[in-house]
Amino acid sequence: MTTATATTMSPAQTQTPMLPRGPMLKRSPFHERLAALNLANAWEAWQGYTTASLFYDAEDEYFAIRTGASLYDVSPMLKYRIAGPEAEAVVDRLVSKRIDKLKPGRVTYAPWCDARGRVIEEGTIFRLSPTEFRINCAEHQLAWFSETAHGFDAQVEEVTEEIAGLALQGPTSKQVLADIGLAEAAALPFFGIGTFKGAGGYPVTVSRTGFTGDLGYELWVAPEHALPLWDALMARSDLHYLRPIGSRALDVARIEAGHILINVEFVGARHAIRPSQTRTPSGLGLDWAVDLAKPHFNGRRALIAEREAGGPKRRLVGLDVTGRKPATGAYLYHRGREVGQVTSATWSPITKRNIALATVEARYATEGTVLDAEIYYMKEVTQGKVDAAATIVPPRFYQPGHRRG
Structure with missing residues (x-):
């Protein structure tokens, strides 16, 4: 879950300066191992933590995601526990999906909105038990979640520092898990979650989730078990082409999968300076994650009004761009009139296409419409x-069949 927008993978990408570590930047429980492997010495800040943008070569890291397995430290991801007799009612009020249909041991993805129907953020929701949920997201949400929970018999707390996380992603990730004694976890269905004990004897919560659009898992442990977990996984690195990756390689995979990113595809409604920076779920292509038949959730009335008015004024689309220059930030025109802008762009190594995500005026968002992209680049x-x-084109550029297998 990175905030960088990919462009292309070139030698210039290896020249990132080391991020100065001030007293306010924290280190994740995996940092000792990450620092030893970071040959590029390339770091960036993520929610107050030092995190790797690159280890050695972005292209090699990318192909680990697509042809082997990759490890990405997701410990800085914000995590919130909502628990209590009325925890289900709180989460159901918060998000646009029916939470009563989410069974323990399952995961869902959903946005949450303000009263205007504008997306505050989106994220994954773990149902750990009938009365306990965990929400994972990119931005601080404790105040909003607590406000939503007011009057309910449920407690909201941030548990980010209590949980270390690794994203294990790629076609061989299932074999990697089996090799460290987590074969049962490897058999989880898509969007399943459970807690298991591997060869190390400590509990590992495993979710069949990820941000790459590939077969993958996310592994969650207590901080004191972070390094033993890392060592167990990396002991299988040569056998399964397992590599640590930074945010640059991850972002290419994210764009290929069509996953949106806050502060890139949209700005959260509680932090936007201008209303034009915000989006409704429909404007982000998340209609499938909204159930307007629910009797109550934040923003429902506004979203019903939007639908009755014909839908959002701007929509997220995918773009197939000619040439090889990534269209990062490009303005889009139709017959000389500006109608949109690219939000994320990259050359896709696996599909051999120049791809992008963009927001355009709804009347030009029809599949097959050809727009003119004005691309600027450093020469x-x-x-x-x-x-x-x-x-x-549809904003899903790469969907391997083994992803849900």
Whole structure:
């Protein structure tokens, strides 16, 4: 869950300066191992933590995701526990999906909105028991969750520092888990979750989730078990082409999968400076994650009004762009009129396509519509410009069959 937008993987990407570590930056429970492997010495800040943007080569890290297995430290991801007799009612009021249908041992994904129907954020929701949930997200949400829980018999607390997390993603990730004594966890169904004991004897909570659009899992342990877990996994690195990855490689995979990112595809409703920066779920392509038949949830009336008015004014789309220059930040035109802007862009190594996510005016968001992209890029010490055709396509560029297998 990174905040960087991918462009392309080139030698220049290896020249990232080391992020200065001030007294306020924390280190994750895995940092000791990450630092020893970070040959590029490339770091960035993520929610107050020092995290790797690159280890050695972004292209090699990317292909570990797509052809082997990868490890990405997700410990800085914000985690909230909602528990109590009325925890289900709190989460159901908070998000746009029916939570009463979510059984213990299952995961769902949903956005949550303000009263105007504008997305505050989105994330994964773990149902750990009938009366306990955990929500994982990118931004601080304790105040909003607590406000939503007011008057209910439930407690909300942030548990970020209590849980260390690793994203194990890629086609061989199932074999990696089996090799460290977690074969039962490897057999979890898509969006399943459970707690298991591997060869190390300590509990590991495993969820069949991830941010790459590939077969993958997320592993959650107490901080004191972080390094033993890392060592057990990396002991299988040569056998299964398992590699640590940074945010650059992850972001390419994210864009290929069509996953949205806060502060990139949209700005959260509680932090936006201008209303035009915000989006409704429909504007982000999340209609499938909204159940307007629910009697109550934050933003429901506004979303019903939007639907009755014909839908959002702007929509998220995928773009197939000609040429090889990533269209990062490109403005989009239709017959000379500006109609949208690219939010994320990258060259996709696995599909051999120049792809992008963009927000465009709804009337131009039809699949097959061709727009003109005005792409700017650095050309030695000057800025170059190229115009390219950008065809609107579904915003899912890579969906391997083994992802849900």
